[in-house]
Amino acid sequence: MSDAIKKGVLATRFFSGSNAKPKFTIGNYAPLIALIILVVISALASEHFLMPRNITNVLRQVSYTGIIALGMTFVIIAGGIDLSVGSGLALVGVLVIMLLNYLGDGWLAVSVAIGAAAALGAMSGAINGALTTKGKIAPFVATLATMSIFRSLTLYISDAGEMVSQNSVYSKVGTGYFLDLPVPVWLFLGLAALGHMLLRHTAFGRHVCAVGSNPKVASYSAINVQRIIFSTFVILGVTVGLSAVMLSSRLNSVSPGDAGMFYELDAIAAVVIGGTSLNGGKGTIWGTVIGAVILGIINNMLNLMGVSPYLQGTVKGLVILIAVLMQYKRER
Numbered sequence: 001m002s003d004a005i006k007k008g009v010l011a012t013r014f015f016s017g018s019n020a021k022p023k024f025t026i027g028n029y030a031p032l033i034a035l036i037i038l039v040v041i042s043a044l045a046s047e048h049f050l051m052p053r054n055i056t057n058v059l060r061q062v063s064y065t066g067i068i069a070l071g072m073t074f075v076i077i078a079g080g081i082d083l084s085v086g087s088g089l090a091l092v093g094v095l096v097i098m099l100l101n102y103l104g105d106g107w108l109a110v111s112v113a114i115g116a117a118a119a120l121g122a123m124s125g126a127i128n129g130a131l132t133t134k135g136k137i138a139p140f141v142a143t144l145a146t147m148s149i150f151r152s153l154t155l156y157i158s159d160a161g162e163m164v165s166q167n168s169v170y171s172k173v174g175t176g177y178f179l180d181l182p183v184p185v186w187l188f189l190g191l192a193a194l195g196h197m198l199l200r201h202t203a204f205g206r207h208v209c210a211v212g213s214n215p216k217v218a219s220y221s222a223i224n225v226q227r228i229i230f231s232t233f234v235i236l237g238v239t240v241g242l243s244a245v246m247l248s249s250r251l252n253s254v255s256p257g258d259a260g261m262f263y264e265l266d267a268i269a270a271v272v273i274g275g276t277s278l279n280g281g282k283g284t285i286w287g288t289v290i291g292a293v294i295l296g297i298i299n300n301m302l303n304l305m306g307v308s309p310y311l312q313g314t315v316k317g318l319v320i321l322i323a324v325l326m327q328y329k330r331e332r
Contacts, residue, residue, distance in 0.1 A: 030326065031274050031290040038297055046304045054300065056182065062296035063184035065263050066289065067243040069270040070188075070195045071125075071236030073288045076271050077199075078232045079212040079280030080132060080139040085240050085267055086260035087150035088124040092117050092244040093254035094154050097163045100170060110170050117241040124150065125237020129230035147264070151256075158256040165252045174250030184246040188289075191239065196285040208232060212280030269316065270295055273323040295319075 042049045049055075068085050075082050096117045103109035124146070131142035165171070176183045199205035210218040211228045219225050243263075248254045274291030276283025298319060302312045 031287050031294070034273075035290050035294055035297075038294060042297055042301045045301060048304055049301065052180075054304075056180075056185075058296045058300045059185045059188075059293075060182045061299070062292045063182070063188040064243050064247050065266040065295075066188045066270060066292035067184075067191060067239050067246065068236070068263060069267040069274075069288050069292050070191050070285060071232075071239030072267045072271050073195070073274075073276055073283055073285055074199070074208055074232040074235050075139075076268070076276050076278065077212045077280055077283045078208050078229050079215070080229060080232065081143065081268065082125075082128055082139065082233065082236055083143040083264050084124070084128060084147040084150055085236065086263035087147045087154065088121065088237065088240045089244045089247065089260035089263060090254065090256055091124070091150045091154045091157075092120045092241050093248040093259055094158050094163050094256055095120055096244060097165045097248060097254055098157075100165050100167045103167075105167050105169070107169055109167055110173065113170070114173075114242075114245050117245045118238050119241070121237040121239070121241020121244065122234050123237065124240065125233040125235070126230070128237070129233030132233065133226040133230050154256040154259075158254075160256060163254045163256070165248070170249050171252040172249075174246050174248070174252075184250070187242065187246060191242070192285050192289050199285055204228075204231070209281055212277075213282070266292075266295060269320050269323075272320060272327070275327070277327060278324070291323075 068089070072082060072085070096113050099116055100109055100113045103112060128139070128143050128146055131137045131146070132139050135142065173183060178186055199208065207218065207223050207228050210221070210223060211225050215225050218228075244254075244260075247259065270292035271283065271288050272278060272291070273294055274284065274287030274289070276287060295316065298315060299312065302315060307315070
């Protein structure tokens with residue numbers, strides 16, 4: 001059998017395995033089980049936890065990093081990682097408010113600014129994607145560099161001062177409600193549904209999983225590996241831009257030094273807790289949603305119980321370690 005035929009057979013086996021219906025195992029539903037247990041414990045620990053106002057606040061806080069985590073899911077499944085999303089959010093937020101103040105008042109200016117935010121976010125993702133694919137730089141190193149570059153540019157453009165929107169309706173985007181849920185939450189859920197369809201029901205999604213599992217086998221099946229990896233970074237960039245709009249419109253301002261700080265850690269944590277493999281190749285969008293909600297509930301309960309904010313990072317770190325160890329045990 002020739003090498004070409006062997007490669008074709010190998011690729012066929014790979015794709016037939018990836019399209020097979022997953023078996024029901026407890027491990028596949030571990031994030032959902034953990035979320036249910038956490039909700040029950042939180043409800044017993046504090047009488048305020050299940051209050052509608054508190055639940056709404058948790059979902060609102062989760063949505064900002066959760067939107068970014070949806071894009072991060074694609075990048076991690078494809079075998080990459082992005083550390084620049086927090087700095088990218090701050091940069092896009094500052095540029096959007098500058099554009100808004102230039103365009104003037106009204107919803108037309110807001111609409112243009114939202115489109116510009118998505119485009120600017122896509123550009124930041126494209127830069128990371130190009131450095132990774134064309135530049136052959138490891139994603140960790142490339143995005144570590146752009147994290148510093150984006151934050152530095154943000155501080156320079158804004159003169160390290162807070163940027164405040166002069167548009168009278170911009171704040172309604174981030175603070176508005178629809179059917180008793182904040183607009184950012186609806187955007188988070190809508191993007192999750194769209195991301196699920198893209199990942200699970202399109203050829204692109206199957207190619208992302210293939211590239212993350214084994215790039216060489218994927219290339220043997222005529223998949224453009226570099227294009228897929230580049231596309232995942234662009235998708236992540238778009239989610240960063242949309243999250244920047246939600247956050248800056250809620251505050252009606254952007255603090256260039258603090259905006260998006262540590263968002264990359266929360267986004268990656270949500271993806272990992274949701275069951276996506278750090279080695280790439282497998283993961284789910286709804287798992288990421290659950291992971292983001294788990295983090296939000298943990299933060300909320302620590303606040304309700306009066307735990308020192310200096311210890312909250314320790315608890316979050318332990319949760320991430322447990323999730324990674326459980327994932328490693330399942331993959332062995």
